[in-house]
Amino acid sequence: MNRNFLKIGFFIGLGVSLITSCDKDDDSTDNPENLESTQLYASNNNDGNITVYDMVSGEVNTLATTSTMAEGVYYDADTDEIIQASRSSNQLNAYTGITTLLNGTSINVSVSAAFSSESSLESPRDIAVKDDLVVVSDNADVDGDETTADGRLFIFTRSNGNLTLRNTVVTDFALWGIEFVGNDLYAVVDKTNQLAVFANFTATNTTNTTVSATKTIAIEGIVRTHGLAYDKGTMILTDVGSAMDDADGAFHIISDFDSKFNGVSDGGILVVANNQTRVAGSATSLGNPVAAEYDADSNTVFIAEAANGGGKVLAFSNADAGGNISPSVNNSLSKASSLYFYSNK
Template sequence: MRKLKFLTTTLVLSIALISCSDDDDTNTTDEPTADYQTQVFASNNSNGNVTMYDTSDPNNVSTKTFLTLSTDAEGVYYDASTDQLTQASRTFLQLNSYADIGISNDGITLNIAASGSADLVSPRDIAVNGSVYVVSDNSDVDGDPTTADGRFFIYTKAGDQFTLRNTVTVNFAVWGIEFVGNNLYAVVDKTNEVALFTNFASENTTDATITATKRVAIEGIVRTHGLGFDDDTMILTDIGDAAVDSDGAFHIISDFETKFNAVANGETLVVANNQIRVAGSATFLGNPVSADFDSETNTVFIAERANGGGRVLTYTNADVGGNIAPTVNSELSGASAVYAQVTEL
């Protein structure tokens, strides 16, 4: 998910003054990062609430839980400029934005700032580009389970309202999505592929069935789900066998756009000299369904759905690759999505 990095003393001080509850289920293994405040927002399928982790000091992680209207939610996005958090509700099948996140206390029921109509069927991820909010939906579009298809619901946000602008159908199952500039990258679910749609929002303004500009397979991945991008580094998760809770992984691809562009449509981005894979028993990865990345702190953030019933994991300096332990390991039942807000102090 795209992150907004910003420098604002007022917001940092106001958040720092809020008391946060300690998370007894959090294990940490690294030194604090003193120059940044790192907040990780997580949705889940178990109760739909939002959990916020302050991992600025990995040895002293604090958490707050915000109550929402939903009992099941997936995508999550935080807009620091408005201090609003948006979720894709699988309970009400709509987008909901909640206000005053930075001044909300642990256990509070969040106030609705904006909502949309109940258009969604099986929402998974949110990608944001300005006032355009795209939701990936992996419901069966044509009613035939033997054919691959999925949808993107395209909303515009103005004031307290999300308005469905149009819906586009694609010929593959969808999950994670990410805007990079005006281009949209999308996971081709049930495969190891990533699809690219150039100038997605401006070129797809009506209800239609569209074809990706390009699809590229990622060598080494069995089945990808989540993706996160920052400063030309892409994180792609691999859930492996969905029924197994210990075979997950993620790949780190630096200079991603150059490497992706160099591969022909329908071909494969090889591992050698292109990718770093993190996997193994020490990682706690089974079904990593969502990812985010911050280049300033070189940190990968993962929502792990299966291992231990659900976890929010962070990995600092994961580009060493291999069977590495997470820097922060927090249990969260049904963890379904993560979004990281990193603020330079």
């Protein structure tokens, strides 16, 4: 049995509420075989494999990749492929024919990349996709001076089975999680409690350049944020607290996010009171929550927890009450690093 196959009954139950959910990044309304499909994809920094949690059947499958560490994962139903950022080979790898692989009888399948980008990355952390463009956040030191904050956003073009680097954007802060909301790219300001946005990111930044964010605000109550997720007006932000503490993590739920973000001036603070719900405490299993996904239709928050218990994939259903709540799902996944939620319904 797959070592990550835990609490299957809940995943089946959770799947009932998730099958009406919509994928937050991909505009596709169907999968290649017109089947009901609701999955959570997870990468990790232990063996670099891709774990696929099927929310309908309850099955958990492992796609064994050639990477040994990976952060950032994305599933495209139109092409039936997974794109993953490899930290061991410093490139993007695309794996095709995913539906056929997952419909097989084996729960452990070795996969080889159908195509890959050049090895131009140095320390990839997250992936965000907009149309035929794949953006990768990279937190390697750019100028060689550790006292100055910087990072890079690599923009790749997907075309005819190729991933080609279009251009690189240098930022004046260190990066971690990124997320498209429409044409705007939101980015975590690593080592802080700040969130930045780049308006019309891919259309505005078409050549190698250095840019400042359109706007940056602080999120009160967060020590150090890493992961973010957005769906239907709600933003989730994780708080890793101290990287050395495996029990001080949290996440914040910000409903009506667009209005609240727009209501704070550049450099201002979004206060907790009447704006945010915080989930934290000993019952949560949160230590270093490095990535998040959110399904608004089922009101479920998914977390990639890198440290607590060695690494976990957690799910919190109806977390609106906040506080010290237990996860509805608590699955072991060593050094879990990133997530992607997909549903075709």
